[in-house]
Amino acid sequence: MSPSKETSDRFSVRYRLTGDETEARAKAADLCLEQTVECSADILPNGFIPEQVVGRLESLHKSSAPGASAFEALVSFLNDTTGGELTQLCNVLFGNISLKKGFRLSRLEDGSTLWGKFKGPRFGGDGLRALLGQAHRPLLSTAVKPLGLSAEELARLAGRFAAGGIDVIKDDHGLANQPFARFAERAERCAQAVRKAAASMGHAILYAPNVTAPTGEVHERARFAKQVGAGALLICPGLTGLDAMRALADDDSLGMPILAHPAFLGSFVTSADNGISPYALFGQLMRLAGADASIFPHFGGRFGFSLDECREVADGCRDALGNLKSIFPAPGGGMNLQRLPELLEFYGSEVMFLVGADLVRNGPDIEKNCEIYRRLIEKS
Amino acid sequence: MSPSKETSDRFSVRYRLTGDETEARAKAADLCLEQTVECSADILPNGFIPEQVVGRLESLHKSSAPGASAFEALVSFLNDTTGGELTQLCNVLFGNISLKKGFRLSRLEDGSTLWGKFKGPRFGGDGLRALLGQAHRPLLSTAVKPLGLSAEELARLAGRFAAGGIDVIKDDHGLANQPFARFAERAERCAQAVRKAAASMGHAILYAPNVTAPTGEVHERARFAKQVGAGALLICPGLTGLDAMRALADDDSLGMPILAHPAFLGSFVTSADNGISPYALFGQLMRLAGADASIFPHFGGRFGFSLDECREVADGCRDALGNLKSIFPAPGGGMNLQRLPELLEFYGSEVMFLVGADLVRNGPDIEKNCEIYRRLIEKS
Numbered sequence: 015m016s017p018s019k020e021t022s023d024r025f026s027v028r029y030r031l032t033g034d035e036t037e038a039r040a041k042a043a044d045l046c047l048e049q050t051v052e053c054s055a056d057i058l059p060n061g062f063i064p065e066q067v068v069g070r071l072e073s074l075h076k077s078s079a080p081g082a083s084a085f086e087a088l089v090s091f092l093n094d095t096t097g098g099e100l101t102q103l104c105n106v107l108f109g110n111i112s113l114k115k116g117f118r119l120s121r122l123e124d125g126s127t128l129w130g131k132f133k134g135p136r137f138g139g140d141g142l143r144a145l146l147g148q149a150h151r152p153l154l155s156t157a158v159k160p161l162g163l164s165a166e167e168l169a170r171l172a173g174r175f176a177a178g179g180i181d182v183i184k185d186d187h188g189l190a191n192q193p194f195a196r197f198a199e200r201a202e203r204c205a206q207a208v209r210k211a212a213a214s215m216g217h218a219i220l221y222a223p224n225v226t227a228p229t230g231e232v233h234e235r236a237r238f239a240k241q242v243g244a245g246a247l248l249i250c251p252g253l254t255g256l257d258a259m260r261a262l263a264d265d266d267s268l269g270m271p272i273l274a275h276p277a278f279l280g281s282f283v284t285s286a287d288n289g290i291s292p293y294a295l296f297g298q299l300m301r302l303a304g305a306d307a308s309i310f311p312h313f314g315g316r317f318g319f320s321l322d323e324c325r326e327v328a329d330g331c332r333d334a335l336g337n338l339k340s341i342f343p344a345p346g347g348g349m350n351l352q353r354l355p356e357l358l359e360f361y362g363s364e365v366m367f368l369v370g371a372d373l374v375r376n377g378p379d380i381e382k383n384c385e386i387y388r389r390l391i392e393k394s
Numbered sequence: 395m396s397p398s399k400e401t402s403d404r405f406s407v408r409y410r411l412t413g414d415e416t417e418a419r420a421k422a423a424d425l426c427l428e429q430t431v432e433c434s435a436d437i438l439p440n441g442f443i444p445e446q447v448v449g450r451l452e453s454l455h456k457s458s459a460p461g462a463s464a465f466e467a468l469v470s471f472l473n474d475t476t477g478g479e480l481t482q483l484c485n486v487l488f489g490n491i492s493l494k495k496g497f498r499l500s501r502l503e504d505g506s507t508l509w510g511k512f513k514g515p516r517f518g519g520d521g522l523r524a525l526l527g528q529a530h531r532p533l534l535s536t537a538v539k540p541l542g543l544s545a546e547e548l549a550r551l552a553g554r555f556a557a558g559g560i561d562v563i564k565d566d567h568g569l570a571n572q573p574f575a576r577f578a579e580r581a582e583r584c585a586q587a588v589r590k591a592a593a594s595m596g597h598a599i600l601y602a603p604n605v606t607a608p609t610g611e612v613h614e615r616a617r618f619a620k621q622v623g624a625g626a627l628l629i630c631p632g633l634t635g636l637d638a639m640r641a642l643a644d645d646d647s648l649g650m651p652i653l654a655h656p657a658f659l660g661s662f663v664t665s666a667d668n669g670i671s672p673y674a675l676f677g678q679l680m681r682l683a684g685a686d687a688s689i690f691p692h693f694g695g696r697f698g699f700s701l702d703e704c705r706e707v708a709d710g711c712r713d714a715l716g717n718l719k720s721i722f723p724a725p726g727g728g729m730n731l732q733r734l735p736e737l738l739e740f741y742g743s744e745v746m747f748l749v750g751a752d753l754v755r756n757g758p759d760i761e762k763n764c765e766i767y768r769r770l771i772e773k774s
Binding site: 044048049050051052053054056057058059062063066067094095096097099100101102104105106108109110111112113114115157159160161162163186187188190191192193194226227228229230232250252253254255257258260261276277278279280281282283284285288289290311316317318319370371374375 | 424428429430431432433434436437438439442443446447474475476477479480481482484485486488489490491492493494495537539540541542543566567568570571572573574606607608609610612630632633634635637638640641656657658659660661662663664665668669670691696697698699727750751754755
């Protein structure tokens with residue numbers, strides 16, 4: 015984007031609009047109105063509203079991507095349309111337009127003063143490294159599961175993963191506050207098991223309980239997690255709202271790193287012509303909303319993400335966006351030992367790998383299974 | 395669903411799975427694992443977890459709908475997998491599966507004891523009628539807009555709509571807390587203007603300020619709204635999280651009816667093979683989360699909903715679901731006078747019509763424009 019297009023009181027967003035140029039131009043004009051004043055131009059008063067408040071089409075270029083005809087539209091909005099709130103920013107970005115076909119939010123453009131109004135990730139990838147004392151290699155994480163085990167059984171697993179050298183041990187994101195393993199008991203037992211292993215190993219290990227919860231209880235559970243010595247938090251912003259994660263990240267009294275899980279958000283990325291790009295959703299928006307690592311399904315596992323989509327997420331986690339810290343992409347979902355070399359090649363070292371069932375499936379000695387992963391990672 | 399399939403400790407959900415029978419059966423098996431234990435069956439302990447916690451395929455039937463081959467799967471889950479929380483219920487319904495292609499959540503089946511754990515709408519359609527003293531005819535609503543007007547200008551509009559006989563006057567959902575018209579001043583002025591008109595008209599009129607806001611401020615704004623005499627609340631659960639709406643609805647100290655706006659939720663319904671059906675999303679889930687009216691774009695306006703999709707929303711608002719009150723579908727988005735007869739025919743009387751620009755576009759006498767709508771509705 016040319017700097018002349020950006021003034022300090024506006025921010026710019028790139029959309030992909032389907033159709034030929036006439037259709038795309040009509041879509042762009044529609045978007046500029048729909049995302050701000052929500053009515054047609056003919057009933058607007060003259061002056062400030064049509065000139066400043068209505069979105070502004072800065073440029074329109076034919077998309078070079080393969081597939082049906084589409085155009086890339088760069089649209090700018092007045093910073094003030096967001097009121098500085100993440101909820102209303104999301105509304106300006108993709109509120110009503112989500113309900114129309116052929117509009118896709120591609121990316122938030124760097125260079126706006128608006129992004130600086132959001133604190134974003136408290137730690138970022140570098141901060142995670144500092145907490146763990148791991149300066150260079152990719153980080154290794156896993157989840158305690160399955161749903162249905164008792165808190166005691168889950169804690170035993172957490173301790174074994176920790177003793178095997180896993181850096182970050184999180185709850186499975188489906189562990190909430192079910193009777194099988196209530197949040198408080200689970201968080202306390204798992205945190206204790208992980209702390210105990212960390213003490214005997216002589217290095218830091220983070221346990222991240224899942225604080226995805228009803229409104230009002232998210233913060234309560236996070237505070238409890240801190241109190242019992244959990245080192246991090248897991249949340250599903252698709253279930254709680256993105257802003258609930260932002261509130262956790264911004265809370266100085268917590269000061270804990272946050273892993274974002276993509277549950278319930280998949281519909282935004284299942285269509286190439288609609289929704290939000292993986293770059294913007296699992297990269298930029300997660301970051302803006304305070305995630306330090308963004309979990310997503312890697313290509314070829316249980317989920318259907320393409321390599322291009324995975325690359326997008328990683329880029330969105332790392333590319334410049336105002337002064338927001340870069341964060342770690344956290345690919346997971348059906349990873350196994352055989353694929354690790356390919357993953358190391360694809361993501362490089364600024365990444366947190368999320369390995370699941372493979373640590374349990376490769377024989378009963380879980381600690382040993384973990385150590386195999388850890389050694390492969392350390393050699394990388 | 396046959397009663398024998400439902401036991402009191404399980405709830406049932408219908409999904410549409412693409413593919414031939416073999417593919418659909420594989421998808422169903424995958425779903426049963428992915429939405430609960432998130433791992434393959436081979437690493438589960440024997441007993442309770444595979445027998446009870448893992449979802450259960452109750453039936454699979456070829457879909458009779460036109461289009462590519464698909465199957466309707468009825469899947470049951472243990473109530474306890476949700477922990478009684480809406481956030482985790484949404485995760486069981488469509489958390490990880492949202493990230494895979496060819497899975498669509500069609501409907502929550504009636505008959506489960508789980509739905510009774512949620513209070514749902516406090517008022518429902520009948521409650522809205524009682525508040526407004528309108529026993530029979532469709533309700534009429536509109537929005538104050540556009541973004542960029544001052545609180546004073548918006549309040550003047552609100553007063554004129556009220557004087558013209560509109561039943562429910564809401565903020566445009568893009569009015570948050572921008573400098574043009576801060577929430578507090580806007581809510582106070584609009585509520586006052588509407589109360590004044592209601593007093594002179596001699597009947598109740600509801601003003602619904604938009605309380606879509608950062609976590610923690612949703613409730614604060616709702617309390618303020620009540621304090622300044624607003625009669626209802628507007629919220630976008632796609633932006634705040636569904637549970638933020640549920641918390642408003644459940645709060646006895648508020649006791650205000652809630653209008654749900656679909657902003658940011660469109661990606662769930664843009665693909666016939668993925669996402670969540672309009673029936674389940676804008677009907678059942680909005681209701682479960684406490685909406686008394688569910689706003690959505692009617693066919694043929696600015697948005698691309700089909701008549702079938704609109705019918706689905708209306709049915710999801712009204713069909714039996716546990717003991718939850720039925721609510722009013724609130725079609726809007728580019729409605730005009732010429733279409734009103736068709737809309738009356740399509741939705742019947744248990745509906746709240748949302749009319750926007752047409753009340754402003756049809757000449758400068760806004761009160762008169764409103765009265766024309768009101769008279770047409772009263773004749774219906």
